[in-house]
Amino acid sequence: MSRRAEAPVPVTQRIYGALRSGIRDGRVxxxxxxxxxxxxxxxxxxxxxxxxxxxRLRDDRLVERAPRRGTVVMRGPSRVDVGQLFRVRNLDPTVAVLEVTACPAPPGLFDEQPATTGTVVVERLLGHGDALCFEITFSRAVDSDLYARLSAMHSQDRPRWEASQPLDEYFTETYRAQLGNVAITAEAVECDRQLATLIRIDEGKSVFRFERRLSDTEGLLLEVSHAYFPASANFLEFTEGA
Structure with a gap:
């Protein structure tokens, strides 16, 4: 019996979907x-x-008609360097570790650095009060034991205090290197269906996305993490120097 071929995606939908995705993640x-x-x-x-x-993109307020230029991408909320102003409050990391997987590095994630053979991805839910935060961390596969180390670090029997250890200690334990630079940016993004289900808010609501990039003392980018949490939740606090 022959398998029924899947219907091709209409060309208008392909164009719209590709441009919408590119605009939202910054590639356009x-x-x-x-x-x-x-x-x-x-x-x-x-x-x-x-x-x-x-x-359709104009209806979504992602593009606009500009005099003598045609259709251009609208200026959305710009990324803000928040490393010196805010920090994410201490969260409860024991809510759930969703998955620890080894896979190829997502395109563009480490492009500004030497090529990498793969990455280890950790997905987990964190909590603060009644609110939930979804965090996904991409770790450069610096050696064959990285997956085992991260799996052990996020195992259920790991002592709770170790999960909130100082960042420099975590970095050294994970990557066998000294932490050199921490870069943190934040932006507001629209919550899609999958994220809405995870953090229990309505699809389409605004959420904050924190991006944290950790490099060693040689400037090699070893980890990129994204944390998503509701804009209405009190996840942020001023740092002492703010």
Whole structure:
């Protein structure tokens, strides 16, 4: 019996989905001009399909018509360097460790650094009061034992105090290197269905996304983590120097 082939995704949806994703994750930056002819060639699509996709993006307030420039990506909330102003409150890391997996590094994650063969991904839920935070951490696979170390660190029988150990101690234990630089940025993003289910808020609500990048003393980026939490939750506190 032959398998029924899946219906192809309509070209308008392909264009819309690709551009929407690129705009939201920053691969198509604010101010970029979206040329109908170029998009048609890129997606092998007629101009009418491109125009419909661009209209949907305008309806989403992701692009706009600019005089003498055509369609351009709107300027959204810019990333803010919050390392000197805020910190995330101490969270309860025992809520749930969802998964620890080894996989290829996501495209673009470590592109500014030498090539890496893979990454170890840790997904977990953290709590503060009644609110939940979803955190996903990408660790550069510096050696064959990294997966085992991270799995052990997040095992259920690990003493609770160790889960909130100082950052420099965590970095040394994980990567066998000294912590050199910590870069933290934050931005507001729209909550999709999967994230909404995890942190128990309505789909489409605004959430804060904190990005933390940890490098060693040689400047090698070894870890990137993203933490998502409701904009209404009191996850932030001023640092003493703010």
């Amino acid at each position: 930056p604010s101010g970029s001009r979206l040329d109908e002819g170029q998009l048609g060639r890129t997606f092998s699509a007629p101009r009418d399909a491109v125009r419909v996709a661009l209209q």
